[in-house]
Amino acid sequence: MPAQLDPQPADLDELLGFQPFLYPGGRPIEAIVSYHDGRWPVYADVVNAFFSAAGKDCWTDFNYGIAESGAMLGDPQRVANATLDELKSMLTWCVRGERFCDGHHGSVIERGYILNLLQRLKVLRQHLAAAQ
Secondary structure, three states, rough: OOOOOOOOHHHHHHHHHHHHHHHHHHHHOOOEEEEEEEEEEEEHHHHHHHHHHHHOOHHHHOOOOOOHHHHHHOHHHHHHOHHHHHHHHHHHHHHHHHHOOOOOHHHHOOOOHHHHHHHHHHHHHHHHHHHH
């Protein structure tokens, strides 16, 4: 198993840079642009780019609990108070979910889960900047 890496300020900034593109005006984009063979979603380029960035080792919790991470995401108050490690677990759940359910990436964008995570990440990034 790879060593746990901590995301660096540039990693936080990279993910935060996606918010205006995934949620222009605070509303989710149409993440799925078409379906391959009528079944498999084809995502907008920005969606693929976001999940590629969120899937980097520094954001991956190799020991995340599927049920616990999903439950945390469903509780906006818990997301709003999440630690960086908890955010990593929830991001891992979002990234890996597509392996088990076609359309998962679009769903977590549409439901606002990614927006909530990015809003919390922004707060944590501000705390990090103030501490430097």
